[in-house]
Amino acid sequence: MTAELKTDPKYDDYEYPTTSPNVQSGHPGHTTPEQDAQVFQLRTQLEQAGYTKRLDTLCMLRFLRARKFNVDHAKQMFVDCEKWRNEFGVDELVRTFDYREKPKVFEYYPQYYHKTDKEGRPVYIEQLGKIDLAAMYKITSAERMLQNLVVEYEKLADPRLPACSRKSGQLLETCCTIMDLKGVGISKVSSVYGYVKQASAISQNYYPERLGKLYLINAPWGFSSVFSVVKGFLDPVTVQKIHVLGSGYQTELLGQVPKENLPSLFGGTCACKGGCALSDEGPWQDPKWTKAPKWARTEGGESKASQPTSTASAAQPQTA
Structure with missing residues (x-):
């Protein structure tokens, strides 16, 4: 049964839809x-x-x-x-934060x-x-990479998701993530493990419930067997969101992402000027759908900038 979100006027001031299209118990409106x-x-208790x-x-x-609606566990989290x-x-x-070295970092990641x-x-x-941490650390640092990660999570929450919610007419709280594994070899695993572990911990512990679907494409031979073992340690709800695809991923991926929205590199038709990786195209750049994020507003509620906030760059995919 769908109902209006029960709000608290002291804390709730939403400028976008608040009913989730995910008709599952515990989701807004359900x-x-x-x-x-x-x-x-x-x-x-938090107050x-x-x-x-x-x-x-x-x-x-x-x-x-x-935390499966365990109040004590949710409070601790x-x-x-x-x-x-x-x-x-x-x-x-x-x-x-100013990630000025981003274009150079993106050459490697x-x-x-x-x-x-x-x-x-x-x-x-x-x-x-494409990850080459040795080359990247000549351009940036692990600390700045993690700072960028966090900033992009904050920008995902506002203004990206609110803009998408306004355009779709319903509450959107999650992302569709595509992780391209092409070129990933065992030799690279140890060098990136430390960073990935830190990034994953931030995702799981501090930005919960942000993963909508995760497509692992160009999965190398043997990856599916390894993942079938890993699935045993994951929450069944999370497992349902993950799709492991080999090199023949395009049909399934295009079933989820419109061809005109998918970069040509992955079989779509989009070819943004200057490259899709640096364009940050989306409803969050369209004045019709976006508003200045609340964190960028002054005490009086006015935006510190008249133009849509640039949110280009990155965040690690959510894992829960």
Whole structure:
């Protein structure tokens, strides 16, 4: 049964649709009275602990879904997240970070948002086969790569997803991720493990419930067998979102992403001027659908910039 999202006027100020197209229990617009009570319980406990930010209903629901609506576990996850945000300086970072070396970094590790899938969600693309950390660390640092990762998660939450929600007319909270494994060999695994481990931890622990679908394309021989073992350690809900495809991936991928939205490199027809990887094309760049993100507004509510905020660059794919 679909109903209006039960909101709290103290924290909820949404400028986009709030009913999820995902008709599953616990998703916005599809909650039970018990789940609504758990949102209230979680928020109340966090207020009593002194928290005042990010207590809106959609955020509470994401943390509760990530912990199977166990209020105590969701509270601990939120507290850990806030501690990390303060230590990492997230709120200031998203306003001031300048990833000026991005074009050069992308020569070795292309990772970018590009337009939307058929459900209206942002498409996020990574080409893992090109990773060369030794070369990248002559251009940037692991610290700046992780800072960029975090900034892009913040920009995914606002303005990317709100713009996509306005255009589609329904709440969109997740991404469609494409990870191209072409060229990935065993020799590269050890060199990138440390960075990937850190990036994955940030994804799982601090940005829950952001994965819509994940397509692993150009999977090398034997990858499916390895993944079948890994699936045993993953949540069944997460497993349903992951699709492992070999070199003949185009039919299935084009079933999810419109041909005109998919870069020609992957069998689509899109060829953005200057290259799709650096274009950051999407509803979040269209004044008809986007608004200045709340983190970029002054105390009076005015935007610090009159133009749509540039959100080009990258974030690691969500894993839960």
